[in-house]
Amino acid sequence: MTYNLKMVEEFEVNRSAEEVFDYIVDFSRIAEWDPTVTDSRKVSDGSVGQGTKFEVMYSLGLRNIPIYYTIDSYQAPNTAVLTGKAKSFTAIDSLTIEPTSSGAHVKWQADIVLNGTASLIAPLFKGHIRKMGSVSIESLRKALEDNEKSPTLSVIKKAADKAILPGLANFTKFGYQYARKSWKPVTRSIKGKHIVLTGATSGLGLASAFELAHRGASLTLVARNLQKAAQVVTKIKQRSGNDDIEVEIAELSEPSEVVRLANRLLNKSRPIDVLINNAGALLNPRQENHDGIETSFALLLLGPIILTEKLKPLLREAGTLDDPARIINVSSGGMYAKRISVSNIESVKGKYSGADAYARAKRGLVLAGEYWSKAWCNDNIVVQNMHPGWAKTPGVEVSLPDFNKKMQRTLRTPEQGADTIIWLACASEAVQKGGQFWLDREPHTTHLTNKTKENPENRIALFNSLKEYALRYDVEIELGDYTKGIG
Numbered sequence: 133m134t135y136n137l138k139m140v141e142e143f144e145v146n147r148s149a150e151e152v153f154d155y156i157v158d159f160s161r162i163a164e165w166d167p168t169v170t171d172s173r174k175v176s177d178g179s180v181g182q183g184t185k186f187e188v189m190y191s192l193g194l195r196n197i198p199i200y201y202t203i204d205s206y207q208a209p210n211t212a213v214l215t216g217k218a219k220s221f222t223a224i225d226s227l228t229i230e231p232t233s234s235g236a237h238v239k240w241q242a243d244i245v246l247n248g249t250a251s252l253i254a255p256l257f258k259g260h261i262r263k264m265g266s267v268s269i270e271s272l273r274k275a276l277e278d279n280e281k282s283p284t285l286s287v288i289k290k291a292a293d294k295a296i297l298p299g300l301a302n303f304t305k306f307g308y309q310y311a312r313k314s315w316k317p318v319t320r321s322i323k324g325k326h327i328v329l330t331g332a333t334s335g336l337g338l339a340s341a342f343e344l345a346h347r348g349a350s351l352t353l354v355a356r357n358l359q360k361a362a363q364v365v366t367k368i369k370q371r372s373g374n375d376d377i378e379v380e381i382a383e384l385s386e387p388s389e390v391v392r393l394a395n396r397l398l399n400k401s402r403p404i405d406v407l408i409n410n411a412g413a414l415l416n417p418r419q420e421n422h423d424g425i426e427t428s429f430a431l432l433l434l435g436p437i438i439l440t441e442k443l444k445p446l447l448r449e450a451g452t453l454d455d456p457a458r459i460i461n462v463s464s465g466g467m468y469a470k471r472i473s474v475s476n477i478e479s480v481k482g483k484y485s486g487a488d489a490y491a492r493a494k495r496g497l498v499l500a501g502e503y504w505s506k507a508w509c510n511d512n513i514v515v516q517n518m519h520p521g522w523a524k525t526p527g528v529e530v531s532l533p534d535f536n537k538k539m540q541r542t543l544r545t546p547e548q549g550a551d552t553i554i555w556l557a558c559a560s561e562a563v564q565k566g567g568q569f570w571l572d573r574e575p576h577t578t579h580l581t582n583k584t585k586e587n588p589e590n591r592i593a594l595f596n597s598l599k600e601y602a603l604r605y606d607v608e609i610e611l612g613d614y615t616k617g618i619g
């Protein structure tokens with residue numbers, strides 16, 4: 133006993149057939165645009181192509197129905213056939229994408245065969261099913277237009293941030309789950325974009341590397357441990373099918389190694405589309421690097437500043453007015469607790485606290501990001517700061533074991549923590565206004581209280597101090613010209 137239903141939808145879009153094809157056929161992205169889908173993921177290894185499998189969770193009233201899709205035919209960038217199997221039906225989705233003078237024409241045909249009880253009730257609901265199909269395809273068409281406006285920091289959000297408890301609740305996985313309800317699809321392609329990512333061997337960096345590789349980026353992963361990096365790269369290549377991954381080894385708490393890393397990248401002369409300053413750690417007890425510089429400061433502030441400033445020529449080369457290069461500084465909500473302290477930049481005064489040293493360095497990096505955002509906008513470089521909320525990563529497990537234990541039910545997954553890194557690296561609207569502090573794809577305030585606020589002189593003092601440190605390594609950095617950086 134079966135019932136057959138055929139639906140055909142067609143539309144035109146002002147995007148290349150290649151981009152449209154890649155986006156649509158990757159059913160792991162379907163939850164972004166189809167309002168009837170609650171979750172979708174790729175469940176087979178390798179790049180998206182013939183034989184790739186996806187699990188797609190359709191919502192039917194209060195029930196979620198899993199459908200297991202396989203790509204049965206794949207002729208990029210024009211045709212693909214995916215067969216989806218659920219308990220009560222089979223869906224064969226045939227996609228035809230033709231290039232047109234202004235973009236692409238999309239034809240989506242769904243042949244659904246319902247069985248058992250579903251086949252008996254389907255005739256009653258066929259109008260509704262067709263309507264749902266049309267609504268979904270209209271959402272896809274809109275997503276492919278890719279003309280979303282960047283979210284802004286509203287007065288209400290600012291007040292919510294400052295009301296400490298609701299603000300902190302946003303850091304948890306519940307904050308992520310709430311925020312994602314209003315997210316828009318990200319259809320801009322990053323295929324072949326050169327992304328340099330530090331701290332790619334663990335936690336948020338590793339989650340980012342997996343997703344960026346899946347989306348076809350050309351990755352340079354910066355790691356300190358060659359063996360760990362090699363294992364990670366093997367896994368990423370296997371899962372994503374993306375072989376365009378290089379590794380650079382550098383101990384980022386040693387500025388001399390940061391300089392050597394930057395010089396190697398400069399010698400390769402490959403423009404950099406996205407630089408993600410992610411590597412980090414919260415260190416207890418106080419440590420010093422080989423040059424006698426306190427390690428939190430060296431790793432979390434001086435290192436990314438030297439790296440970013442040295443790599444500016446490669447970022448400038450990649451950026452265009454329409455598609456600027458991007459710098460993403462991974463900071464921390466922990467920075468809310470502290471103001472900068474130039475006189476204690478290496479945490480020598482008083483009792484050392486790793487959390488305080490970390491918070492001050494993370495705030496310093498945000499200030500640098502704000503400076504670069506203004507000073508470098510004419511170089512077609514957009515700089516954003518972000519924090520990931522609280523995510524369960526090896527770093528948190530090691531450095532904050534009590535917190536990790538107490539909060540474990542509320543912590544985000546590394547993927548959830550990394551989501552805004554990915555969004556800032558990929559979304560078209562993420563470059564509309566630089567210099568903001570993001571959590572869950574929304575800008576947030578950088579101060580919860582006036583006590584942490586620095587004045588222009590404090591910023592100049594910090595930047596001048598950083599300039600002096602950088603000069604020890606023969607690196608001239610721009611930070612310090614307050615009038616250029618902060619308006």
Ligand SMILES: NC(=O)c1ccc[n+]([C@@H]2O[C@H](COP(=O)([O-])OP(=O)(O)OC[C@H]3O[C@@H](n4cnc5c(N)ncnc54)[C@H](OP(=O)(O)O)[C@@H]3O)[C@@H](O)[C@H]2O)c1
Binds near residue numbers: 357412431
């Ligand atoms: N997880 C959170 O809840 C959270 C919250 C706020 C901010 N953050 C920030 O997010 C970023 C990622 O943290 P995570 O939680 O993913 O931590 P993680 O799991 O410890 O990963 C940190 C990464 O940075 C690398 N790294 C650490 N010290 C380094 C050094 N001296 N030189 C070179 N690489 C180094 C690590 O390399 P190895 O693999 O070799 O250790 C690893 O790849 C950090 O900047 C952290 O401050 C995280």
